Every structure is written in C-alpha cells, then in structure tokens.
Amino acid sequence: MSEHSEQSGHVGHVVPVSTYVIVFILLMMGTALTTGVAYIDLGRWNTVVALAIAVTKTMLVVLFFMHVKYAAGLTRVVILAGFFWLGIMITLSCSDELTRTWEIIPQGWNMIIPFVSRLF
Amino acid sequence: MSELAAHGAHPPGFAHQFETVAQQREAGQLGMWVFLVTEILFFGGMFTSYTIYRALHYESFVTGSHLLEVRFGATNTYVLICSSLTMALAIRCAQTGKRKGQIIFWLILTMIFGALFLGLKLRFEWYRDYVDGIVPGVSWAYTGAHAPGVKMFMCFYFFMTGLHALHMVVGLGILTTLVIMTARNRFSPEYYAPLEISGLYWHFVDIVWIFLFALLYLIGGRYPGS
Numbered sequence: 556m557s558e559h560s561e562q563s564g565h566v567g568h569v570v571p572v573s574t575y576v577i578v579f580i581l582l583m584m585g586t587a588l589t590t591g592v593a594y595i596d597l598g599r600w601n602t603v604v605a606l607a608i609a610v611t612k613t614m615l616v617v618l619f620f621m622h623v624k625y626a627a628g629l630t631r632v633v634i635l636a637g638f639f640w641l642g643i644m645i646t647l648s649c650s651d652e653l654t655r656t657w658e659i660i661p662q663g664w665n666m667i668i669p670f671v672s673r674l675f
Numbered sequence: 676m677s678e679l680a681a682h683g684a685h686p687p688g689f690a691h692q693f694e695t696v697a698q699q700r701e702a703g704q705l706g707m708w709v710f711l712v713t714e715i716l717f718f719g720g721m722f723t724s725y726t727i728y729r730a731l732h733y734e735s736f737v738t739g740s741h742l743l744e745v746r747f748g749a750t751n752t753y754v755l756i757c758s759s760l761t762m763a764l765a766i767r768c769a770q771t772g773k774r775k776g777q778i779i780f781w782l783i784l785t786m787i788f789g790a791l792f793l794g795l796k797l798r799f800e801w802y803r804d805y806v807d808g809i810v811p812g813v814s815w816a817y818t819g820a821h822a823p824g825v826k827m828f829m830c831f832y833f834f835m836t837g838l839h840a841l842h843m844v845v846g847l848g849i850l851t852t853l854v855i856m857t858a859r860n861r862f863s864p865e866y867y868a869p870l871e872i873s874g875l876y877w878h879f880v881d882i883v884w885i886f887l888f889a890l891l892y893l894i895g896g897r898y899p900g901s
Contacts, residue, residue, distance in 0.1 A: 562708060567697075567700055567770060567871070569767065569770050569771060570763075570767065572764070572767065575760060575763050575767070576760075579756065579757075579759075581714050581759040582756045582759075583753060583756060586749060586752045586888075587749075588757065589888075589889060589893060590745060590749045590893070592842070593745065593892075593893040593897045593898070594895055594896075594897050595896075595898060596896060596898045596900070596901065597896065598680075601893075601894060601895060601896035601901070602894040602895060605889045605893040605894045606889060606894065609885050609886050609888075609889040611851045612885050613882050613885060613886070616759065616771045616878050616881060616882055616885075617878075617882070619763075620759050620762075620763045620874075620878045621874070621875055621878045621879075622704075622759075622871075626701075626704060627701045627705070629701070629705060630701065630704050630705050630708055632704060632717070633708050633712065634708055634712070635709070637711070637712030637713070637715050637716070638715065640712070640715075640716060641716060641719040644716065644719055644720070644723055645719070645722070645723050645726065648724075648727060649723075649726065649727060649730075651717060652730070652731075653727075653730060661740075663728065670730070673730045673731075673733050674726065674729070674730045675707055
C-alpha cells in the first residue's frame with residue numbers, strides 16, 4: 556500500500572468521488588429504509604432489522620469514509636480488537652444480569668429464553 | 676520555505692523519528708484509532724446499560740421511545756450523513772492538492788451541517804421536551820403509564836444524546852481550528868494528517884448517532900399497537 560501511494564505522488568489512498576457519492580446514497584437509503592421499516596409490524600424482527608441496518612451503515616462509514624478498507628493491517632487489528640472488547644462488555648454484562656433470577660440449579664439452557672425474549 | 680530548507684529535503688510536517696511519510700501517516704491513524712477504541716467503550720458502557728435496563732423494563736422503554744419524534748431523529752441522521760460526506764470531500768481536496776479555498780468550502784459546509792444538527796436537536800427536541808415536561812429533574816410532568824420506567828428511559832435519552840451533542844460541539848471546535856490551519860497553508864498532498872485524524876473523529880460521532888437513532892427512536896417498532 557505504501558509503495559503504491561508514493562508512486563502516485565500522494566500520501567494515502569485517494570478514494571474516487573464516485574465511491575464517496577455511492578456510499579453517501581447508500582447511507583441515505585439505509586436511513587430511509589430503517590425509518591420506514593419501524594412503521595411495519597415485524598414483531599421481534601423490528602429490533603433485529605433496525606440493528607442490522609445500523610451495523611451495515613457503520614460498516615460503510617468505517618470502510619470508505621474512514622478509509623479502513625485501505626488502512627494498514629495493524630490499524631485494522633486494533634479496530635477489530637476494540638469491537639471485540641465491546642462485545643465482551645455487552646455479553647458478560649448481559650449474561651450476569653439476565654441470569655440473576657435463575658434458580659440455584661439451572662434446569663438447562665432453555666431457561667434463558669424468557670430473558671433473551673425480553674431484549675426484543 | 677525557509678523552514679523547509681532548515682529541515683533539509685524533508686517535506687513540511689514530516690517528523691524526524693519516522694522513516695517515511697507513509698509510516699508517519701500510519702502511526703497517526705493508528706494512534707487516533709486507539710483513542711476511538713476508548714470512545715467506543717465509553718459509549719459502549721451506556722449502550723450496555725441501556726440494553727440491560729431495556730430488558731428489565733421493556734414496556735416502559737417502549738412507552739418512552741414513543742415520546743420521541745422519529746421525523747426529527749431521521750432528519751438529524753440525514754444531516755449528519757451529509758456532514759460526513761462533506762468532511763470526506765474536504766480531506767480528498769487536501770490529498771489531491773486542490774486550492775485551499777476548496778478545502779475551506781467543504782470544511783465550512785461540514786460545520787454548517789454540524790451546527791444544523793445541534794440547532795434541530797435543541798429547538799425541536801430538547802426544547803419541546805422541556806415544554807412538554809419530559810425532562811427528568813428539570814421539567815417533569817409526565818403522568819402516563821409506566822411513569823418511573825419512562826423517567827429512566829428519558830434519563831438514558833438525555834445522557835446519551837447529551838454526550839453525543841458534546842462530542843459534536845468538540846468537533847465544531849476542531850473544524851474551526853482546521854479552517855484556520857488550512858487558511859495558513861499548513862496542509863499539502865504530502866501532509867494533511869490533522870485533517871485526516873479529525874475526519875476519523877467526525878465520522879465516529881456520526882456512527883454513534885446512527886446507533887442512537889436506531890436504539891432510542893426505532894427499535895421495538897413505531898407501528899400502531901407496538
């Protein structure tokens with residue numbers, strides 16, 4: 556990547572304006588889609604769809620606007636580690652909080668269903 | 676020019692401890708991302724507690740969510756996405772060595788969108804919430820269903836959107852600095868690190884709003900009977 560950028564006379568990858576505009580249009584469409592879907596009764600899937608669209612939009616911003624698609628490997632590892640730590644925080648906090656009312660001897664993993672179902 | 680001569684053949688902005696300009700650029704990006712990771716975990720703490728309290732008080736949180744108006748949240752999302760595009764274009768102008776007037780144009784457009792976001796937030800959301808009496812501790816007149824839980828939801832709402840807005844204000848300060856630096860010819864295609872690093876910050880604040888919009892306004896649905 557660095558050799559390439561030195562040859563072209565610039566520092567860093569120059570993203571074409573068309574890419575930025577396409578990403579911009581996709582983000583606008585994603586916002587319209589997520590807003591529209593909220594008014595349709597999908598039951599629990601409303602939450603899943605809203606979060607899935609938010610994650611997709613985040614990926615677009617991170618990869619193209621924040622140039623991570625063209626970034627060094629070390630930078631990518633640090634970013635992935637950051638989201639991994641976020642996952643640890645959310646997962647462990649929820650697994651504590653949502654299992655506090657369990658009986659002393661859990662009857663099996665299906666006991667988590669009533670708690671998980673309250674997330675959506 | 677005299678500064679450049681004093682540094683030998685080094686391009687402006689190139690620090691001596693780096694082997695190449697590319698290495699300096701990667702180090703700068705990496706450092707900024709380490710900071711942004713701390714920001715992810717900072718906001719992540721609030722997202723985690725929001726998730727848990729939502730699970731514990733589901734009905735209250737849905738009732739509270741319906742007190743917010745989707746059209747303002749959605750409008751602000753569009754505004755922030757526009758500001759992200761203009762920020763990316765400002766950096767691109769610096770990368771490709773465009774005239775400084777162009778860089779300043781995109782930066783100021785970014786600031787206008789950022790200020791528009793804050794203006795809409797203040798005037799049509801927070802001010803109305805104050806008038807409607809759904810601001811816990813300041814103006815609380817809500818007497819509907821699930822009052823204690825709704826109060827907790829509104830606390831989450833004001834802390835999360837408040838801290839996000841604080842980041843926006845900091846971002847506007849950074850953008851002001853960038854405009855001044857650009858006007859003083861501090862950037863070139865070889866050196867535009869402050870622009871790029873600040874861009875990362877601005878886009879990150881955009882991402883936080885994308886999640887706040889989904890979590891506070893949308894999830895659980897807005898259809899009749901939800």
